[in-house]
Amino acid sequence: MDPDQLGRLIDQHASALELYARQWCGSAEDVVQEAFLKLAQQARPPDNPAAWLFRAVRNAAINTGIAEGRRRRHESDAAEARGWFQSETSSPLDPADAEAELRRLDPGPRETIVAHLWGGLTFEQVGKLMGISSSKAHRLYAAGLSTLRERLGASCPANREKDPS
Amino acid sequence: MSSEPREGPELTEIEAALRALAPSPSRIHRDRLMFEAGACWQPAALRRPWLWPSIAAGLAALVLGESAMLARRPAPRVIERLVVVRQPSEPAPPPIRPAETAPVETHPSRAESIDDLLAVRWTTVGDYRRGMTHGDDFVSTRANSYVERPRQEPPTASVGELRRAGFAKLLNPGGRS
Numbered sequence: 475m476d477p478d479q480l481g482r483l484i485d486q487h488a489s490a491l492e493l494y495a496r497q498w499c500g501s502a503e504d505v506v507q508e509a510f511l512k513l514a515q516q517a518r519p520p521d522n523p524a525a526w527l528f529r530a531v532r533n534a535a536i537n538t539g540i541a542e543g544r545r546r547r548h549e550s551d552a553a554e555a556r557g558w559f560q561s562e563t564s565s566p567l568d569p570a571d572a573e574a575e576l577r578r579l580d581p582g583p584r585e586t587i588v589a590h591l592w593g594g595l596t597f598e599q600v601g602k603l604m605g606i607s608s609s610k611a612h613r614l615y616a617a618g619l620s621t622l623r624e625r626l627g628a629s630c631p632a633n634r635e636k637d638p639s
Numbered sequence: 640m641s642s643e644p645r646e647g648p649e650l651t652e653i654e655a656a657l658r659a660l661a662p663s664p665s666r667i668h669r670d671r672l673m674f675e676a677g678a679c680w681q682p683a684a685l686r687r688p689w690l691w692p693s694i695a696a697g698l699a700a701l702v703l704g705e706s707a708m709l710a711r712r713p714a715p716r717v718i719e720r721l722v723v724v725r726q727p728s729e730p731a732p733p734p735i736r737p738a739e740t741a742p743v744e745t746h747p748s749r750a751e752s753i754d755d756l757l758a759v760r761w762t763t764v765g766d767y768r769r770g771m772t773h774g775d776d777f778v779s780t781r782a783n784s785y786v787e788r789p790r791q792e793p794p795t796a797s798v799g800e801l802r803r804a805g806f807a808k809l810l811n812p813g814g815r816s
Contacts, residue, residue: 477673477676477677480673480676481669481673484665484667484669484672484673485669488665488667488669489661489662489663489664489665490662491665492662492663492665492666492667493662493663503665503666503667506665506667507667507672507675510667510672510676511672511675511676511679514676514677514679514680515676515679515680557663558662558663559660559661559662559663560660560661560662560663560664563659563660563661564659565656565657565658565659565660566656566659567656567657567659567660569660572657572660587657591654591657591658592658592662597644612644616646616650619646619650619653619654619657620650622653622657623649623650623652623653626653626656
C-alpha cells in the first residue's frame with residue numbers, strides 16, 4: 475500500500491477505529507495499530523480499506539477482550555482517563571453522558587451507531603461487518619438512536635428548550 | 640449514501656447531536672506506525688516464506704535419493720563376446736602409373752617377347768629418348784641387363800599368414816626401450 479494512502483487512512487479513521495474497538499477491549503490503540511500494520515502488509519490493497527479496517531479491528535478487539543478478561547478490562551477502564559469523546563465539542567450533548575449512555579446500550583445497536591455515525595460505514599457495510607443484513611443493521615441503528623434519545627433527552631439542550639417544563 | 644434510509648425527524652435531531660461529538664484523538668503515534676509499517680513491508684517473494692525452504696527440501700531429497708541409488712548400484716558387468724568379423728575381399732589395387740625415372744620391376748620370364756619388354760621399358764620418357772638416341776644397342780643392353788638380373792622368388796607365404804604375422808607384430812609390445 476502506498477505510504478500516503480496509509481497516512482490518510484490513519485488520519486481519517488484512527489479515532490473512529492479506537493472508539494469502535496473500545497466497545498470490546500481496553501487496549502484499543504494496540505488493536506488499531508495492529509490492524510493498520512496488517513493493512514500495510516497486504517499484497518493487494520482491499521477494495522474498501524475502511525471497511526477492511528473496521529472488520530480487522532472488530533475481530534482483534536473481540537479476541538483481545540476475551541483474552542483480557544473481566545478483571546483486566548475493569549482495570550483498563552479505570553485506568554482510561556480519557557473518555558470516548560472530546561470534551562470540547564459543538565454538540566448540545568454532554569460527552570460524558572453520551573459515553574455513559576452508549577456504554578449502557580446493547581452491543582448490537584451500539585456497534586451500528588458507532589460504525590455508521592463515526593466510522594462512516596454504510597448500513598450495507600455495517601451489516602457485512604456484523605454478519606447481518608443491511609435492513610437488520612438499520613433497525614438496530616434506529617432502535618439504538620431511539621433509546622439514546624429517550625435517555626439523553628433530558629440532557630439535550632435542544633430538548634430542554636423545547637420542553638416547556 | 641443517497642440510498643441510505645433516512646431517519647424520522649425525531650431521530651434526526653439526536654443523530655445530528657451525536658454526530659457532532661468528536662471521538663477522542665487517537666493515541667496512536669502516527670510516525671511510529673508509519674515506520675513500523677515500512678519495516679514490516681516485504682517484497683512479494685518474501686511474503687511466501689515456505690517457497691524457498693520447500694524448493695531446498697525437494698532438491699535435498701532428490702540428492703539423497705540419487706546418492707542412495709548410486710551407493711546401491713551393482714558393480715558393472717563385463718560381458719565378453721567373441722565377434723568374428725569377416726574382412727571383405729580386398730579390391731583390386733588401382734593401376735600404378737609408372738614414374739618417369741623409376742625402373743619397372745618386370746620379370747623377364749614373364750615377358751612374352753622382347754617387344755613386350757621394350758613396350759614396358761619405353762614407357763618412361765628417359766628410356767624412350769635414350770633408345771631413340773643410341774639405337775638398338777642401348778635397348779639390347781638394357782634388355783640383357785634385365786634378363787641377366789637374378790630372379791626374385793615371389794613370396795611363398797599366403798595372404799592370411801602374412802596378415803596374422805602383421806597382427807602379431809602389431810600386438811607385440813616389444814621389449815624395454
